[in-house]
Amino acid sequence: MEHPESPKAYLPYSQVLKQKFGHKVYKVTMDAGFTCPNRDGSKGVGGCTFCDETGSSSRAQNKKDPITLQLQKNIEIMRKRFKAEKFVAYFQSYTNTYSRIERLKRLYDEAMTAHPDIIGLSISTRPDCVDEDKLALIASYKRSEGYLCLEYGMQTIHDRTLNLINRCETHADFLKAFDMTRALEIPMCVHVILGLPGESHADMMATAEVLSSLKPEGVKIHLLCAMKHTPLEQMYYRNEWQPLTQEAYVGLVCDFIEHLDPAIAIHRITGNGHREGLVAPRWLMKKHEVLNQVDREFLKRGTRQGDALRQLV
Ligand code: SF4
Numbered sequence: 001m002e003h004p005e006s007p008k009a010y011l012p013y014s015q016v017l018k019q020k021f022g023h024k025v026y027k028v029t030m031d032a033g034f035t036c037p038n039r040d041g042s043k044g045v046g047g048c049t050f051c052d053e054t055g056s057s058s059r060a061q062n063k064k065d066p067i068t069l070q071l072q073k074n075i076e077i078m079r080k081r082f083k084a085e086k087f088v089a090y091f092q093s094y095t096n097t098y099s100r101i102e103r104l105k106r107l108y109d110e111a112m113t114a115h116p117d118i119i120g121l122s123i124s125t126r127p128d129c130v131d132e133d134k135l136a137l138i139a140s141y142k143r144s145e146g147y148l149c150l151e152y153g154m155q156t157i158h159d160r161t162l163n164l165i166n167r168c169e170t171h172a173d174f175l176k177a178f179d180m181t182r183a184l185e186i187p188m189c190v191h192v193i194l195g196l197p198g199e200s201h202a203d204m205m206a207t208a209e210v211l212s213s214l215k216p217e218g219v220k221i222h223l224l225c226a227m228k229h230t231p232l233e234q235m236y237y238r239n240e241w242q243p244l245t246q247e248a249y250v251g252l253v254c255d256f257i258e259h260l261d262p263a264i265a266i267h268r269i270t271g272n273g274h275r276e277g278l279v280a281p282r283w284l285m286k287k288h289e290v291l292n293q294v295d296r297e298f299l300k301r302g303t304r305q306g307d308a309l310r311q312l313v
Contacts, residue, residue, distance in 0.1 A: 032093075043168040165197070
């Protein structure tokens with residue numbers, strides 16, 4: 001789909017949704033009770049060093065409630081807060097393809113029918129937790145008037161960093177999943193983290209350039225942050241890791257977006273951590289301020305998404 005030039009210096013995902021659906025569409029999160037192979041010992045133990053007990057969710061959910069009830073409660077909250085009209089059921093916590101296919105189908109079906117204003121699914125997972133059968137199941141939820149997105153936690157293209165954060169998977173795992181998903185024409189959003197330990201500015205820009213060549217439909221940009229009860233929190237208190245400053249992050253996000261193909265929608269440029277669990281950096285809670293600073297930085301530079309790629313050609 002062609003996108004008219006954004007009033008922002010980058011293509012915000014909200015614009016893509018508005019263009020497709022003609023009204024505001026919001027994601028409603030739930031916790032469907034999945035775990036993760038990087039926690040239960042099948043790939044690793046302890047999880048990624050930044051992942052807390054919510055499984056990298058943006059908010060704590062009551063996973064004891066059936067997902068229909070979780071979705072209905074969250075829809076009413078979003079409707080009041082944002083005057084939202086239509087909703088996407090978002091399987092966000094932990095690894096939402098890590099189960100038998102029969103259970104996946106039951107949960108995805110339940111989410112699709114939990115509320116009449118749900119128009120589709122967003123499913124977040126690890127690249128090493130999909131196969132052809134699971135992807136075919138996910139592809140079956142594709143509707144011309146609906147919404148479907150598979151969100152992959154790639155984080156970085158550098159295997160040495162993936163080792164450092166105890167990811168227990170490789171960039172080759174991501175590329176394999178990406179190719180299988182693209183073959184079924186399932187829209188994708190790829191998550192990346194800026195400020196990972198040991199990564200230079202050039203390393204992060206290399207990640208952006210690889211994404212530009214792959215051209216997923218969307219990208220979510222996170223800042224590495226320490227949540228309570230995580231190995232990263234311990235590293236922070238032992239002074240073995242320090243988060244980026246607000247100014248450094250704003251500059252880095254702009255650099256990253258300049259290296260991203262302009263057709264890739266930006267779903268998010270601030271962190272995802274839920275307020276109660278965030279240890280550092282606390283400035284991450286000032287989301288609107290960070291968004292405004294990014295807009296101002298682009299204005300000051302006079303650049304837009306993809307400008308650094310044009311210079312490379
Ligand atoms: S793969 Fe995802 S859910 Fe699993 S430990 Fe890492 S961040 Fe947490």
